[in-house]
Amino acid sequence: MLRELERRSPGALEDLRGDPISWLQSWSEVDLRLLGPRPDIPADSPRCDVEGGYRATALIPRIGIGRSTPARMNFTALHELGHHLQRTTDELVDNLGVRDDVGEALEEAACDAFAAAVLIPDQIASDVLGDATPAATDVAALWARLPAVSRQAIVVRASKNLQTDGHIVLLTEEGVVEICASRGAFRLPRGSHQQHTAIWDAHVRTHGATAETRTRFRYSSGLEAGETMYAQATTIGKGHVVIVAAVERVPWQLSVYHDTRVRYGKSWTCERTSCGASFVATDVCKTCGTPVCPECNYCECRTVDEFNCVECFLIKPIAEQSAQVNVCVGCAG
Ligand SMILES: [Zn+2]
Ligand SMILES: [Zn+2]
Ligand SMILES: [Zn+2]
Ligand SMILES: [Zn+2]
Incomplete structure (x- = not known):
């Protein structure tokens, strides 16, 4: 995402690091709005772990930022810029396809990583x-x-x-x-x-x-x-x-x-945070040995077909993983 930003706005990183909110206010790609504390985020925004939202439905995509300390608002603004970059880069949109909870969690983590890397x-x-x-x-x-x-x-x-x-x-x-x-x-x-x-x-x-x-x-x-x-x-x-x-x-x-880890026959809590169901483990996955959640079918080896590249922070299909774990072929060079 840092590269995508550099491609769209060469040299932006320094200014963005200095004052993300002012920079975004003067950037033509998004309409930045400062909201009150604990704002209501529209349902079509990603379910963010920061107090902000991103909507691509308007003519110009909108970023909303809940009022907080300046440091927090900067982090939120950059996190939402991360969603904008993820969702408006053709290559990335293609990768996203139909998203499930795992994909959403990866996108959240990628936006957080992008914000931290800028700051x-x-x-x-x-x-x-x-x-x-x-x-x-x-x-x-x-x-x-x-x-x-x-x-x-x-x-x-x-x-x-x-x-x-x-x-x-x-x-x-x-x-x-x-x-x-x-x-x-x-x-x-x-x-x-x-x-x-x-x-x-x-x-x-x-x-x-x-x-x-x-x-x-x-x-x-x-x-x-x-x-x-x-x-x-x-x-x-x-x-x-x-x-x-x-x-x-x-x-x-x-x-x-x-x-x-708790083994077979014990009470167990699904480790998928979006599920969290509690159940008594009766079915154990033959491959990984962890109990299979009756609510969401999760077990530890459930295949994730996307990963978050630790170099470019982009979400990539698993087929683009290089020999290095969590580094895409593009970044591995
Ligand atoms: Zn988010
Ligand atoms: Zn579950
Ligand atoms: Zn398994
Ligand atoms: Zn990469």
Whole structure:
């Protein structure tokens, strides 16, 4: 998407990084509207995990941005620009085809990644985070270095460094998820409550100092699901907490993978965040061994026919995956 932007508006990146909203207001491709706080987003907009919307139905596509802090509004504006680029690039529209929940989740993640890449210079990110899975304290340090950038963008950029399945989660001090960026695992839904998980309990016990433990997370059903991960939690500015969680190879302790999934015959929660059904596992997939959800037929090896290229942030059909995982043939060169 960065390349697509460069193609349409050469040299835009610098100005866009400086002031995304002013830049978009003067750009002829979209009609940018500033809305009130918590705006009603029309149903034909993507179901965004930020407070904004994108509508291509009007003569000039419209981007709406809910009122919030300047840092958040910048992130929202760039996320919605991401939808515009995705949906108005011929090659990409063809790729999208008929979308399902997995495709929508990929598009959301791609728009978040695009917004973070515009806002955060790569050099600063790699100086602070290194090139492997970061600690929560590293994520907080990156935000301290770039305080004008929203914490959402910081979390999304940091997730690019996850080396194994895991999450980087931004939460309110009440333990409600504001944004979650994940690798391998399903994203924790925005608005989900993580109180009474092992890591949140540890965080509360330390009174805001850095906490570490093994933990699972809660999905939309409110039940814990997914793998048990190594997790570290720390505060990131006033009123916010960041958690880094991964199944192994975390920087704050020796960590080795052990399979902790609940097996056959136990109660189970569908890990697809859009489903989240709770059921007693009776059918187990012969290929991957995870219970098959009776509501949506999900199991862990369910084939996803699209992926989000980590280099260009575009959603590509799986046939265009290069020898490198999650890098398209175009980017692999
Ligand atoms: Zn969106
Ligand atoms: Zn399901
Ligand atoms: Zn399976
Ligand atoms: Zn690519």
